[in-house]
Amino acid sequence: MAEHSKRFPINHIIGFVLSIVLTLLAAWAALGSDLPVKWIIAGIMTLAVIQAGIQLFMFMHMTERESGGGHVPWNMMFHGFVLAAIIVAGSLFTMSFGFTHDHDDGGSHQQEEQQEEHSGH
Amino acid sequence: MKLDEFFVTGEPLVYGGMVSIVLVTSAVIFLLTYFKRWGWLWREWLTTVDHKKIGIMYILSALAMLFRGGMDALMMRIQLAFPNMNFLNAQHYDEIFTTHGTIMIIFMAMPFLIGLMNIIVPLQIGARDFAFPYVNALSFWSFFFGAMLFNISFVIGGSPDAGWTSYTPLSGAAMSPGPGQNFYLMGLQLSGIGTLATGINLMVTILKMRAPGMKLFKMPIFTWSTLVTCFIIIFAFPILTVALALLTIDRIFGAQFFTVTGEGMPMMWANLFWMWGHPEVYIVILPAFGIFSEVIATFARKRLFGYHAMVWSMILIAGLSFLVWVHHFFTMGAGAFVNSVFSVSTMLIAVPTGVKIFNWLATLYKSKIEFTTPMMWSLAFIPSFVLGGVTGVMLGMAAADYQFHNSYFLIAHFHYVLIAGTVFACFAGLEYWYPKMFGHKLNERIGKLAFWFFVIGFHVTFFPQYFVGLDGMPRRVFYIIPEWMPLNVISTVGAFGMGVGFAIFVFNIYYSYRNSKREKTGDSWDGRTLEWATPTPVPFYNFATVPHADKYDAFLDMKEKGETTFEEEKLEPIHMPSNTGQPIIMMAIAAFASFALIFEWITLAVIGLVGVLIMMGIRSFDYDEGYHVEVDEIKRIERDARGL
Ligand code: HEM
Ligand SMILES: [Cu+2]
Numbered sequence: 001m002a003e004h005s006k007r008f009p010i011n012h013i014i015g016f017v018l019s020i021v022l023t024l025l026a027a028w029a030a031l032g033s034d035l036p037v038k039w040i041i042a043g044i045m046t047l048a049v050i051q052a053g054i055q056l057f058m059f060m061h062m063t064e065r066e067s068g069g070g071h072v073p074w075n076m077m078f079h080g081f082v083l084a085a086i087i088v089a090g091s092l093f094t095m096s097f098g099f100t101h102d103h104d105d106g107g108s109h110q111q112e113e114q115q116e117e118h119s120g121h
Numbered sequence: 122m123k124l125d126e127f128f129v130t131g132e133p134l135v136y137g138g139m140v141s142i143v144l145v146t147s148a149v150i151f152l153l154t155y156f157k158r159w160g161w162l163w164r165e166w167l168t169t170v171d172h173k174k175i176g177i178m179y180i181l182s183a184l185a186m187l188f189r190g191g192m193d194a195l196m197m198r199i200q201l202a203f204p205n206m207n208f209l210n211a212q213h214y215d216e217i218f219t220t221h222g223t224i225m226i227i228f229m230a231m232p233f234l235i236g237l238m239n240i241i242v243p244l245q246i247g248a249r250d251f252a253f254p255y256v257n258a259l260s261f262w263s264f265f266f267g268a269m270l271f272n273i274s275f276v277i278g279g280s281p282d283a284g285w286t287s288y289t290p291l292s293g294a295a296m297s298p299g300p301g302q303n304f305y306l307m308g309l310q311l312s313g314i315g316t317l318a319t320g321i322n323l324m325v326t327i328l329k330m331r332a333p334g335m336k337l338f339k340m341p342i343f344t345w346s347t348l349v350t351c352f353i354i355i356f357a358f359p360i361l362t363v364a365l366a367l368l369t370i371d372r373i374f375g376a377q378f379f380t381v382t383g384e385g386m387p388m389m390w391a392n393l394f395w396m397w398g399h400p401e402v403y404i405v406i407l408p409a410f411g412i413f414s415e416v417i418a419t420f421a422r423k424r425l426f427g428y429h430a431m432v433w434s435m436i437l438i439a440g441l442s443f444l445v446w447v448h449h450f451f452t453m454g455a456g457a458f459v460n461s462v463f464s465v466s467t468m469l470i471a472v473p474t475g476v477k478i479f480n481w482l483a484t485l486y487k488s489k490i491e492f493t494t495p496m497m498w499s500l501a502f503i504p505s506f507v508l509g510g511v512t513g514v515m516l517g518m519a520a521a522d523y524q525f526h527n528s529y530f531l532i533a534h535f536h537y538v539l540i541a542g543t544v545f546a547c548f549a550g551l552e553y554w555y556p557k558m559f560g561h562k563l564n565e566r567i568g569k570l571a572f573w574f575f576v577i578g579f580h581v582t583f584f585p586q587y588f589v590g591l592d593g594m595p596r597r598v599f600y601i602i603p604e605w606m607p608l609n610v611i612s613t614v615g616a617f618g619m620g621v622g623f624a625i626f627v628f629n630i631y632y633s634y635r636n637s638k639r640e641k642t643g644d645s646w647d648g649r650t651l652e653w654a655t656p657t658p659v660p661f662y663n664f665a666t667v668p669h670a671d672k673y674d675a676f677l678d679m680k681e682k683g684e685t686t687f688e689e690e691k692l693e694p695i696h697m698p699s700n701t702g703q704p705i706i707m708m709a710i711a712a713f714a715s716f717a718l719i720f721e722w723i724t725l726a727v728i729g730l731v732g733v734l735i736m737m738g739i740r741s742f743d744y745d746e747g748y749h750v751e752v753d754e755i756k757r758i759e760r761d762a763r764g765l
Contacts, residue, residue, distance in 0.1 A: 076355075086443055086444070091393075
């Protein structure tokens with residue numbers, strides 16, 4: 001297929017390799033490194049943002065003219081963010097009745113202390 | 122695992138099911154072999170990427186699922202009319218209401234509507250196929266195998282029995298061990314891939330492939346309803362995907378997301394489920410609204426009243442549908458403030474819905490109504506759906522819902538909206554577009570007979586349930602007290618009426634195939650939108666020349682100007698996608714992997730998954746760019762079809 005070998009997807013290969021490298025780096029940071037936990041978290045968050053950028057700009061047509069110079073993907077991403085906000089904030093809002101999951105920081109909220117008393121442990 | 126653990130044993134009804142599965146399968150295999158139709162089946166159907174054929178396969182599968190779900194319903198009704206007969210025991214009853222609910226919503230309502238969208242939307246916007254025909258085939262097969270996986274559970278491994286809502290902790294590994302619940306999870310997960318892909322596919326198709334001149338606000342209303350539905354699908358289905366995955370990880374790999382013992386949050390399942398679940402009910406009602414709008418405008422012989430208000434109310438409904446999910450668990454104990462917020466948002470949804478009702482009434486007002494069967498379904502829909510909507514608002518009042526919740530009042534509510542809305546619309550849409558799909562109409566007299574049986578049966582079944590609910594009868598019980606008996610018997614009688622109606626409907630398909638007059642023109646009902654501009658049967662490329670469609674009700678305009686979709690001097694070769702067997706093979710392998718995971722055979726599941734990845738690899742290096750239909754051939758086909 002001559003037509004295809006002409007447009008060898010060099011950009012895609014670079015993006016592909018980069019995204020794998022970033023993933024391995026994140027996995028190493030979390031599993032294999034001796035960094036302090038805070039650094040690991042900050043590190044993999046940064047890697048995640050770079051990773052998202054690579055995906056969006058190298059694969060997801062963010063800058064192509066056909067997608068309105070990115071208008072369409074930005075539009076969908078905006079709605080995606082709104083929905084994510086609804087899911088997270090909505091879940092916190094509706095599910096905040098008497099659940100406690102903190103065991104390490106000594107129960108700073110009053111409600112949690114009450115809970116502890118009730119359940120007696 | 123021993124064979125008697127693999128197959129479900131001990132239930133006469135299940136043995137009956139096994140026997141009929143074996144009989145039907147062998148009959149199909151025999152007929153295909155006898156008439157030498159295997160090659161035809163493979164070439165024309167299993168490997169097709171034609172949106173019209175895929176749509177037909179969707180609708181056929183949905184009708185089969187309606188039959189299965191309907192049998193489940195009749196079994197439940199028999200049990201409730203004769204609770205002392207020991208027709209179903211508690212376990213069996215639980216399994217049946219679970220499969221009934223899941224099948225009807227996921228494997229009947231959605232595929233039926235998606236089938237109609239498949240066939241009609243490209244025709245309405247002047248497109249020659251979907252944006253991604255290959256993906257469309259993939260979607261269908263993922264739905265089909267997901268449905269088969271779920272349906273087989275009652276003979277192999279055991280049915281899920283925790284309700285279509287599958288609430289944790291009941292559906293967790295501790296309280297529902299065994300493969301049953303896994304069937305639910307994997308069946309939904311597999312078919313969910315297809316639904317999501319269709320959502321994306323149709324959205325791109327509508328946004329990118331409209332006929333020149335067709336602005337968004339010139340699109341037919343059914344296409345608009347599809348676009349809005351796609352939007353809901355794209356944003357709601359990932360929530361289900363994640364929830365199902367979390368529960369699968371809980372059940373199979375021992376995580377504790379939703380468990381009681383392991384510090385999980387069982388109520389989070391209900392929360393996530395309904396974040397998808399409420400949008401889901403609008404996924405199945407908005408296309409129905411679109412169908413009714415088309416049918417009413419056509420047979421009232423008028424332009425749809427308030428087109429812009431109709432579109433905007435759908436958009437508003439779609440937005441609001443993501444903000445009301447808590448009304449499904451007001452009684453979970455979230456507190457007065459949380460409940461009040463969602464109570465208000467729930468009642469808000471009734472406003473745009475009401476706007477639509479008034480627009481339909483205004484379209485009908487002072488019009489000359491033609492009482493065809495699709496129109497009858499649409500006319501029956503309006504008052505019936507109002508009953509469902511009004512009781513919905515009653516349920517939306519959080520304080521009152523403590524009384525109604527999980528009673529037969531709720532059951533009556535959602536059957537009034539789902540049957541009078543979605544099911545009536547599926548029947549109306551199928552009858553309305555039937556001549557476009559198959560080249561002949563369904564018989565009107567038999568159709569009306571089916572209509573009356575079904576509609577009267579429907580009200581007789583579900584109207585009493587409001588009252589038996591107010592009398593305190595809870596849902597999902599297999600045994601009832603004498604006080605509730607009379608109304609339950611009435612319900613059962615009505616249910617059999619609906620069964621008869623459905624049987625007549627299906628018979629009508631056969632009868633009309635034998636006896637109906639064949640359509641000569643493509644325009645069976647004197648239609649208004651572009652799908653009627655194509656000849657019948659629709660050529661596989663749909664439009665020989667794509668019309669310029671800058672008017673609302675584009676085909677009306679074309680008829681006035683004497684234009685057709687066959688303007689000889691404008692003909693050009695048409696680029697079409699090639700058929701491919703990859704989608705069915707890929708999804709069959711995915712189904713195999715899912716099946717293995719259901720029985721927790723991890724090695725086999727991994728092998729299946731690798732198979733799916735290999736298929737994806739093959740697809741990535743697949744440079745088949747389709748083929749061109751030459752001008753001469755188009756001329757020949759069109760002249761044939763148009764009798765020129
Ligand atoms: C006017 C609009 C509507 C309102 C205000 C409304 C309100 C409600 C409320 C408050 C409930 C929960 C009641 C309870 O569990 O106690 C409910 C349940 C339900 N509604 Fe609606 N509804 C509306 C329209 C619809 C439509 C259009 C559909 C589908 C086509 C639908 C399908 C359902 C289903 C399936 C359930 C029950 C789910 C279950 O628990 O199994 N509703 N509705
Ligand atoms: Cu709801």
